[in-house]
Amino acid sequence: xxxxxxxxxxxxxxxxxxxxxxxxxxxDDFFHQMEEGRVCLSVVQVGGDFSESGYDFGNxxxxxxxxxxxxxxxxxxxxxxxxxxxxxxxxxxIGQERSAVILSIEGSAAFGxxxxxxxxLHEQGLRNMAITHDGQNQFGCGCRVEHDxxxxxxxxxxxxxxxxxxxxxxxxxxxxxxxxxxxxxxxxPVFVSHSNSKSVYxxxxxxxxxxxxxxxxxxxxxxxxxxxxxxxxxxxVAPLDRLVDHIDHIVELIGCENVALGPDFYRYMMPDLxxxxxxxxxxDLPAVRASLEARGYSVRDIARICHENLVRFxxxxxx
Numbered sequence: 001x002x003x004x005x006x007x008x009x010x011x012x013x014x015x016x017x018x019x020x021x022x023x024x025x026x027x028d029d030f031f032h033q034m035e036e037g038r039v040c041l042s043v044v045q046v047g048g049d050f051s052e053s054g055y056d057f058g059n060x061x062x063x064x065x066x067x068x069x070x071x072x073x074x075x076x077x078x079x080x081x082x083x084x085x086x087x088x089x090x091x092x093x094i095g096q097e098r099s100a101v102i103l104s105i106e107g108s109a110a111f112g113x114x115x116x117x118x119x120x121l122h123e124q125g126l127r128n129m130a131i132t133h134d135g136q137n138q139f140g141c142g143c144r145v146e147h148d149x150x151x152x153x154x155x156x157x158x159x160x161x162x163x164x165x166x167x168x169x170x171x172x173x174x175x176x177x178x179x180x181x182x183x184x185x186x187x188x189p190v191f192v193s194h195s196n197s198k199s200v201y202x203x204x205x206x207x208x209x210x211x212x213x214x215x216x217x218x219x220x221x222x223x224x225x226x227x228x229x230x231x232x233x234x235x236x237v238a239p240l241d242r243l244v245d246h247i248d249h250i251v252e253l254i255g256c257e258n259v260a261l262g263p264d265f266y267r268y269m270m271p272d273l274x275x276x277x278x279x280x281x282x283x284d285l286p287a288v289r290a291s292l293e294a295r296g297y298s299v300r301d302i303a304r305i306c307h308e309n310l311v312r313f314x315x316x317x318x319x
Contacts, residue, residue, distance in 0.1 A: 006223035006262035007194035037282035049107025049133035087315035104128035140178035151181030190220035194262030216254025223262030240277030
């Protein structure tokens with residue numbers, strides 16, 4: 001069975017290796033794991049509203065360097081993967097038994113007010129964006145902002161402009177007020193790339209039932225995050241059953257066709273991160289299939305959750 005990854009920080013890893021901050025072997029290992037795990041599609045971040053080892057990925061210059069490094073790396077691995085900028089690309093690449101890459105940014109602070117950086121990145125293949133990371137920028141508020149003041153007028157302009165460019169909107173990380181502002185303003189299907197259910201486990205990174213239903217009503221996708229901290233309380237590694245608890249609840253609310261996987265594999269940069277069931281990288285993804293089987297999901301529904309839903313959504317959104 002194939003798998004699709006709704007949130008991969010592979011571009012950040014590639015850039016950090018390119019500038020000598022992490023060993024090259026980590027990059028090679030991650031690509032090897034992608035092949036071993038049969039990852040047919042990945043939404044890959046090249047920047048966002050966060051810092052790593054002192055590098056500000058909300059700085060347009062750093063984002064451009066990261067984009068360049070990612071393209072160089074992917075060009076060297078064309079026998080396995082390729083950047084997709086349209087639904088036709090996605091279907092062609094996967095049909096060739098290769099892996100489609102959707103370039104993304106996890107927070108839009110780098111775009112500025114004139115969107116010159118957005119235009120430049122779009123020309124280089126950017127097709128997915130989040131409004132914020134955990135904090136606040138000129139467009140809205142993240143989920144860790146104490147007083148979420150909502151989507152700003154600049155944020156409304158950003159959503160309109162991004163939609164006109166065919167860029168997918170990812171409402172991951174945003175605060176609830178900003179979330180509802182984006183839902184009210186935008187008419188496009190909504191994507192949440194790596195979050196879980198707040199009803200199953202209360203955490204600011206997770207979604208309320210009302211948010212999940214709104215995403216489903218738009219024909220959108222909720223992709224579950226594998227980090228233990230967002231799945232269950234306590235310092236111990238959450239068992240895979242806990243991930244399936246979140247999937248079960250989301251399926252109950254909006255159906256099996258609107259759920260996908262957004263692992264957020266980042267242990268290569270943060271070794272202390274705990275992932276559900278010790279699923280620490282792409283090569284471990286078949287364990288998720290086994291856990292879904294044990295819970296009683298059909299072969300058809302498992303295929304939907306593991307890759308078909310995300311591939312369908314991305315392909316349709318890109319046109």
